[in-house]
Amino acid sequence: MSKITFEIDGKEITGKAGQTIVEAARENGIYIPVLCWYEGLKPAGICRICTVKVGGRNMAACTTPISEGMIVENAIPELEDMRKALVEMLFVEGNHMCPTCEKSGNCELQALGYRFGLLAPRFPYLFPKRAMDATYTKIMIDTNRCVQCRRCVRGITAKDGRHIFAMQDRTGHSTIVADRELEAKMSDDLAKKAMEQCPVGAIIKKEIGFAVPIGKRKYDKAPIGSEIQK
Amino acid sequence: MARKITIEPVTRVEGHGKVTIQLDDSNNVAQSRLHIVEFRGFERFVQGRPYWEAPVLVQRLCGICPVSHHLAAAKAVDVIVGAGTGDGLTPTGEKMRRLMHYGQFFQSHTLHFFHLASPDLLFGIDGDPAIRNVIGVALEHKDLAVQAVLMRKFGQEIIRATAGKKIHGTGAIPGGINKSLSNEERDEFLKGADPLNVDKMIAWAQAAVDLFKDYHSKHADMLDNFAVFPSNHLSLVRKDGALDLYHGVLRAVDSEGKKILNDVDYQDYVNYIGEEVKNWSYMKFPYLKSIGKKDGWYTVGPLARLNTCDFIPTPLAQKEFEAYKAYTKGKPNNMSMHMHWARLIENLHAIEMIKELLNDKDIQGKNLVTKGKKQHEGVGLIEAPRGTLFHHYRINDQDQIVMANLIVSTTNNNEPMNRAVTHVAKSVFSGKSEITEGMMNSVEVAIRAYDPCLSCATHALGRMPLEVAMYDSKGDIIDVKRK
Numbered sequence: 001m002s003k004i005t006f007e008i009d010g011k012e013i014t015g016k017a018g019q020t021i022v023e024a025a026r027e028n029g030i031y032i033p034v035l036c037w038y039e040g041l042k043p044a045g046i047c048r049i050c051t052v053k054v055g056g057r058n059m060a061a062c063t064t065p066i067s068e069g070m071i072v073e074n075a076i077p078e079l080e081d082m083r084k085a086l087v088e089m090l091f092v093e094g095n096h097m098c099p100t101c102e103k104s105g106n107c108e109l110q111a112l113g114y115r116f117g118l119l120a121p122r123f124p125y126l127f128p129k130r131a132m133d134a135t136y137t138k139i140m141i142d143t144n145r146c147v148q149c150r151r152c153v154r155g156i157t158a159k160d161g162r163h164i165f166a167m168q169d170r171t172g173h174s175t176i177v178a179d180r181e182l183e184a185k186m187s188d189d190l191a192k193k194a195m196e197q198c199p200v201g202a203i204i205k206k207e208i209g210f211a212v213p214i215g216k217r218k219y220d221k222a223p224i225g226s227e228i229q230k
Numbered sequence: 231m232a233r234k235i236t237i238e239p240v241t242r243v244e245g246h247g248k249v250t251i252q253l254d255d256s257n258n259v260a261q262s263r264l265h266i267v268e269f270r271g272f273e274r275f276v277q278g279r280p281y282w283e284a285p286v287l288v289q290r291l292c293g294i295c296p297v298s299h300h301l302a303a304a305k306a307v308d309v310i311v312g313a314g315t316g317d318g319l320t321p322t323g324e325k326m327r328r329l330m331h332y333g334q335f336f337q338s339h340t341l342h343f344f345h346l347a348s349p350d351l352l353f354g355i356d357g358d359p360a361i362r363n364v365i366g367v368a369l370e371h372k373d374l375a376v377q378a379v380l381m382r383k384f385g386q387e388i389i390r391a392t393a394g395k396k397i398h399g400t401g402a403i404p405g406g407i408n409k410s411l412s413n414e415e416r417d418e419f420l421k422g423a424d425p426l427n428v429d430k431m432i433a434w435a436q437a438a439v440d441l442f443k444d445y446h447s448k449h450a451d452m453l454d455n456f457a458v459f460p461s462n463h464l465s466l467v468r469k470d471g472a473l474d475l476y477h478g479v480l481r482a483v484d485s486e487g488k489k490i491l492n493d494v495d496y497q498d499y500v501n502y503i504g505e506e507v508k509n510w511s512y513m514k515f516p517y518l519k520s521i522g523k524k525d526g527w528y529t530v531g532p533l534a535r536l537n538t539c540d541f542i543p544t545p546l547a548q549k550e551f552e553a554y555k556a557y558t559k560g561k562p563n564n565m566s567m568h569m570h571w572a573r574l575i576e577n578l579h580a581i582e583m584i585k586e587l588l589n590d591k592d593i594q595g596k597n598l599v600t601k602g603k604k605q606h607e608g609v610g611l612i613e614a615p616r617g618t619l620f621h622h623y624r625i626n627d628q629d630q631i632v633m634a635n636l637i638v639s640t641t642n643n644n645e646p647m648n649r650a651v652t653h654v655a656k657s658v659f660s661g662k663s664e665i666t667e668g669m670m671n672s673v674e675v676a677i678r679a680y681d682p683c684l685s686c687a688t689h690a691l692g693r694m695p696l697e698v699a700m701y702d703s704k705g706d707i708i709d710v711k712r713k
Contacts, residue, residue, distance in 0.1 A: 099398065100279075100287040132278055134628035140280060206629055207311075209282040211599075213401065213409035214394025 006070035008052075021061035021072055022050055029230025032074055033083055033115070035090075035108060035199055036149035037062040047090075047149055049083050049112065080116070087112045088121035095130065095144035096200070102209035103201030105217030109147060110200075111224035128172070137184040138191040139203055143175045146202035150176075156194045158182045164194075176202065232260070235665060240264075240674050247682070249673055251655045257663055262655040264648050264677060265511050273634045281307050281625045282404050288621070288636070289398055294341070294683055296398050297334035297389055298614030298639075301327055301476070302621040304402035305610030310625060312602025313405035315497055316477040316610075322595030323406030326392055328476050329587045330401055331612070333388025335475060335580035336431070338615035339532075339573050340385065342681045343438065344378030347570055350675050351445055355452075356668025374441075377434050384419075384431050388584060391415045406599035413594065420588050428585045432546070435578040439550050442571050457566035457650040457676040460485030462518065462527065463534035464642070466613050467493065471540030473551075473579065475613040481538045482518060482528055487562050491518060496611040499620060505637065513644050516637055527645035530617025531680060532572035537562040544586070547579035566650050569679040573615075614639045616681050640682040650676040 002017045008030050015024030020043060025032050036047040045063040052061040053073035061072070073079065090096075090109060098104045112118075130143040152165040153176065164182045168175055186194070188205075195205045214220060232255050238248030252261040272291045276284055285303040289296035304327070309315050319327070345364045352371060353362040361370070368375040386396040391411060393399025401407055419428050446453055464482040468474035480499065482491035491502055506515040506523050517526030528534070536555075542548045554563070554575060563572070587593055610621040617639030624633040640647075654676045658669050 099290055100283060102283065102286070132280075132630070134280065134626075134630045140629075204280065206280070207282070208403075209280065210286060210400040210403050211408050214399060216409075 004066050004068050006066050006068065006072065008072045009074050009076070015066045017066075019066055021052060021054075021059075021064050021066055021070075024066050025061070025072075025074070026228050029228065030074065031225035031229040032061045033112060033225065034062055035112065035147065036151065038151045038155060038197060038199075041151065041155045044150060044154065047086065047147070049086050051079060051082060051086075053079065083112075084116040084118060085122065087116055087118060088123055090147050091118070092121050092123045092125045093128070094146065095127065097144075101145065101201045102204065103145075103198075105214065105220055106212070107201060107219075108199035108224060111219040114219070115223045115225060130175075133177075136178055136180065137206075138186045138188070139178065139183065139194060139205055141176060141178065142202050142204060144202075145200045146176055147200055148174060148176070149199055151197050151199065152176060152194055152203060155197055156190065158185070233257070235659070235670075237670050237673055240677055247677075249651055249677070251651075251659060251673075253659065256661070258660045259652070259655045262648075262652045263510060264644075264651050273636055276623075276631050276634045278630050278632075280629050281310050281623060281631055282629075284621075284623060284631060284634075285402050285404075286398075286400055288634075292683060293397055295334055295338050295615055297330055297393065298612055298619050299621070300393065300399070301331055301402055302610045302612040302614070302619045303623075304404070305477075305612060306608040306621045306623050307404040308610070309497070309608030310605050310623065311404040312604055313600050314602070315495070318600060318602070319406055320595065320597040320600050321592040322410050323598055323600065324476075325587055325590055325592050326407040326410060326598075327402055329411070329584065329593065330389055330392035330399075331476050332580040332583045332587070333385045333392065335385070335615050336435075336577060336584065337382045337385025337389070339577040339580070340378055340381040340438075342615070343570060343573060343577070344374065344381075346681070347678055348374070350671070350678070351449075351570075355672050355675050356666070359667060359671070362671075377437075380425055381431060381434055384426055384428075387426075388419065391419075403599065405601045408598065410595055410598065411588075411593045416588050416593065419584070428581065428588060431581045432578070432585065435574070435581045436546060439571075439574045439578055442574050443553075446571065453567040454565055456672075457653045457679070458564055459566075459646075459649050459653055460564050461529045461646055461649070462490060462521070463537040463562055464491065464518075464528040464530055465535040465538045465618055466496070466611060467539045468543070469493070472543045473535060473539040473541070473547075473576075474543075475535075475576070475580070477612070480611070480618075483538055483562055485562055485564055487537070487560075490521065496620075497609050499609060499611070499622070503620075503637070511644070513641050514637075515644050516642050517645075528642065529646040530639055530642040531569065531615075532576050533563060533566075533569045534617065535613060536572045536575065542575070542579050544579050544582035546582055547575055550575045550578060566676055566679045569681075573681070616640055616683055617642050638683070640680070643680045643682065647677055647680050647682060650679070 004015050004017055008025055013028040022032050022034060022037055033049050035049045037043050043062040045060040048060055050061040051058050055071055098110050133141045156164050158164055165176050165178050168177045191205045194203050233253040235251040236248055240247045248265050250263050251259060254260045272288055276287055279287060284307055285300045288303045289300040305316055313319060349362045349367055352367060390396045393401035421427060424430060462482055462484050466474060466478035467481045468478045479493040480491055480496045481493050484490050502519055504517050504519045508515060517523050542551045554571060607624045612619050619639050620637035622635040623631050626632050651673055654673050658672050
């Protein structure tokens with residue numbers, strides 16, 4: 001596979017042809033924040049948290065392939081503030097009650113909030129009236145917490161390849177739903193995977209919560225991105 | 231001219247309340263009430279949430295003793311997941327929870343005695359309010375203040391090691407606990423550098439009991455006669471009658487010591503306890519159904535626990551218990567100010583239990599959770615530092631909570647606190663035309679003895695603020711004093 005040399009924040013790095021900026025950056029120990037991106041899933045460019053400047057233009061780093069001589073700006077104040085604003089918008093758009101959420105400590109949205117030093121959002125809270133759908137067999141869907149990243153839609157499938165999750169409705173009313181028949185047949189492992197793949201606490205596996213003690217959760221010790229950044 | 235005195239807010243208590251005292255034309259007390267003016271909401275917030283969220287969510291109604299709510303809710307959901315009614319957990323599960331609970335007791339009782347109550351004892355009820363506070367204690371009794379801070383720290387560190395955080399942890403989960411104690415964590419408490427080790431804490435807890443006894447020997451007249459009135463007393467006791475702060479059966483005795491609730495299973499508490507609503511307070515008035523609304527009210531907390539139990543299962547606290555019981559010749563103690571004495575004996579018991587548990591191998595066990603056949607309803611009772619705490623949840627087929635009822639320690643103490651206020655108001659205010667700060671504080675001292683948590687009692691989130699207003703017989707304000 002041919003090598004491609006390009007630049008992120010003035011540092012020359014090498015990637016493989018066909019890689020996206022996010023993938024090449026990760027391999028080179030450079031953290032570009034992501035939320036809807038998930039390793040192994042086809043990138044969708046939904047959340048724009050990974051926005052970088054390529055030749056001065058804003059681009060989603062998760063969907064933009066690298067090219068020879070590309071000049072990428074990543075950790076610059078303008079982009080960091082914009083990413084923080086995006087995280088703030090996600091926080092005010094839903095009902096994210098971290099103190100009582102079982103995903104706290106393992107939640108990527110919360111972890112991004114901590115990483116960006118989010119103390120109070122600059123936007124007013126919308127406090128939408130949303131419901132918890134507990135009528136499924138293996139999982140619960142708490143739409144208060146959904147950030148519509150579609151990781152579940154893209155990545156959780158039945159053995160025959162059929163998608164278990166889908167989006168329903170449009171705009172502000174858009175929410176994830178699960179196919180009841182397929183959901184009921186999910187194995188415990190798949191239900192666990194769906195919960196883990198959800199970056200927030202929108203998909204909750206039934207009958208277990210808070211099983212990982214504080215101190216052992218994913219982001220208890222170091223901020224999100226530390227595992228990549230060198 | 232008839233007057234109404236309002237004390238708002240009541241200070242050095244947890245939460246926000248006010249007292250009104252109505253004086254008639256001859257300056258005699260016609261009526262007095264403790265009003266709890268915070269709004270309640272947690273019983274509603276939790277509806278629709280999955281049951282395993284209850285221990286983490288409901289504890290948020292308090293920042294002082296969230297562990298009590300955390301564990302009471304966990305005990306209720308234990309029943310729901312079929313892990314038994316309090317004694318079905320694995321040894322590690324139960325002992326880790328107990329360790330967390332005794333850590334909570336130790337920090338909360340220490341906080342109450344040293345930070346909230348001791349200024350009244352050290353500087354006098356009518357002492358200068360400028361120094362009659364925790365800062366005054368720190369300036370004039372530095373050693374005691376430092377001790378109090380470090381004792382509290384020790385308790386808080388126990389909570390951190392068991393619950394994950396000092397405030398609002400997640401240790402107790404349905405059917406057990408999410409961690410055991412590592413050897414390093416255990417040794418930090420057993421062999422910590424002086425003074426932060428369990429042996430020093432036991433010595434300090436014993437010294438605190440001795441401090442109170444010494445004070446009592448010099449001020450028996452006040453302590454034995456301040457807000458004394460006959461009351462029923464209710465608490466959990468271990469099946470063999472021992473003091474047990476974590477689990478047991480419900481027992482109540484009357485003011486003479488006769489058992490009026492005989493070691494019943496608390497899963498059936500609704501058969502024994504009723505709750506009355508009055509239009510002047512957000513706090514309900516619980517009562518024993520067998521006796522009725524009028525006379526069925528009862529006291530909970532340290533005084534009640536030492537009145538209901540037969541003995542204390544740790545040696546130093548048992549020795550103090552014997553001296554304490556001997557003072558009332560074995561009869562129930564109805565002296566409000568002796569609540570402090572009882573509290574300090576419990577504090578000693580808590581730290582003795584902490585040492586016992588730290589030395590128990592089960593605390594390092596790996597078998598953390600147990601489950602059985604799911605139920606749709608569960609009741610969890612625990613002795614919180616301030617008294618018996620009831621959590622009751624019902625769930626639907628989708629695992630969502632559809633009903634929650636909380637009877638908090640301070641709610642149980644609603645009527646006794648009102649009685650204490652009336653008793654003190656009558657003895658201090660009646661016939662007096664001038665209201666002094668010391669007189670106002672004496673009312674607060676009576677309330678403070680109960681260590682009320684008014685936020686918990688109304689399940690509110692908020693801050694607490696004291697104001698005394700004088701009304702004429704037409705209800706017009708003629709004078710207001712604020713603290």
